[in-house]
Amino acid sequence: MTDATPHSDTAPGQDQDRPTTVDLAAAFEESGVREVLAELDDTLIGLAPVKARIRETAALLLVDQARRRMGLATETPTLHMSFTGNPGTGKTTVALRMADLLHRLGYVRKGHLVTVTRDDLVGQYIGHTAPKTKEVLKKAMGGVLFIDEAYYLYRPENERDYGQEAIEILLQVMENNRDDLVVILAGYADRMDRFFESNPGFRSRIAHHIEFPDYDDAELLHISETMLGAQNYHFDAGARSAMADYISRRRAQPHFANARSIRNALDRARLRQANRLFKEATGPLDAEALSTITEADLRASRVFRGGLDVDKRLHQAAE
């Protein structure tokens, strides 16, 4: 069945159609990588080291593609990655862009992203895990499998944990079906390090380790304005300084989740704005009034009062 492969790239008859030179700039334009990278720059604020790494990866893949066309490279490069960073630093968003990038470069055929956590891979009883993991892997084939909080797969305290079985299948498919799917593991930096230490098979199969830094206060302020802008809201002058104040206070409190905390804060500010308009409005409101977040909408946050039971509420919101 598999011995005759007339379509294989290594067929001797194809040698003469191979180009002798390669124009990397043209390949860069043609593949649409430029658009993905430009979009990445435009829509993602900060994350300079991440963008640099993605640029490097894109360059590597373009060169590899050119080498393949000239018959110099035969093996598919290992593209599995690990994204480490605190919550809310844009790991999932970048994974989506990465899937798009790999699709445009032709390293994955469909370019869809399948996001899973431990629950989707690990079964509840003996014999449940392997089919479950394989289902997920099959669904991700032709695209990118994004495993969020991957370290939960490995539970050292329970030696009968089924996570180990999922890890073994995952490793096997990552090795044997490198052409078919790209696996991205994501999670907090310190716990991922421990996970890789106890599963050396993963570390050696992952070529690209990308670290996501925390956003600084100016970047978060910029992010908050972009988020509001996307929903056709804006801050007034007082609200902008209140937001800057909010960000520095919120960072010091527990469960700070970078951009996600900002999004939650803005959602609550919109709620308060709606409430305020409802109570105060006496006549017809114009578009300006409907889309302005004022200082009062933000200052009402519990964060400014020490954030006592904010923890609990945030926790509930996160779940």
Next chain:
Amino acid sequence: MRLRQGQFSFLPDLTDDDIRAQAQYAIDQGWAVSVEYTDDPHPRNTYWEMWGHPMFDNPDAAAVVFEVNECRKEHGGKYIRVIAFDSTAGWESIRMSFIVNRPADEPGFRVVRQEGEGRIVRYTIESYAVREPEGRRYA
């Protein structure tokens, strides 16, 4: 005797790339692709054993090739086929079916004659393979 059933059975054996291309066509049409195997090659043996579930929500045919190869590991000495089921109203039927794996040695069929009343003779065919019990066919 080479078994001629389903699509492409007069062509040389399909490679994994061919299987992928055909399965991708079926997936792109919105059909559910599944893998089945049997060791009874009779043409009226419609229902083969299912290998796993039909793949309803896999966008890429690599999953089909993966399952075919998994099935070959277990049932490499039997017939394996890939079928595509179209669930749209009015069809609700198999739209594609092709053999992707066959035993190394296919003994073929014999004619069986049954004499009836008068001088009537009824004819049927029987695979030489099914003279052995299930599981021992095709060595």
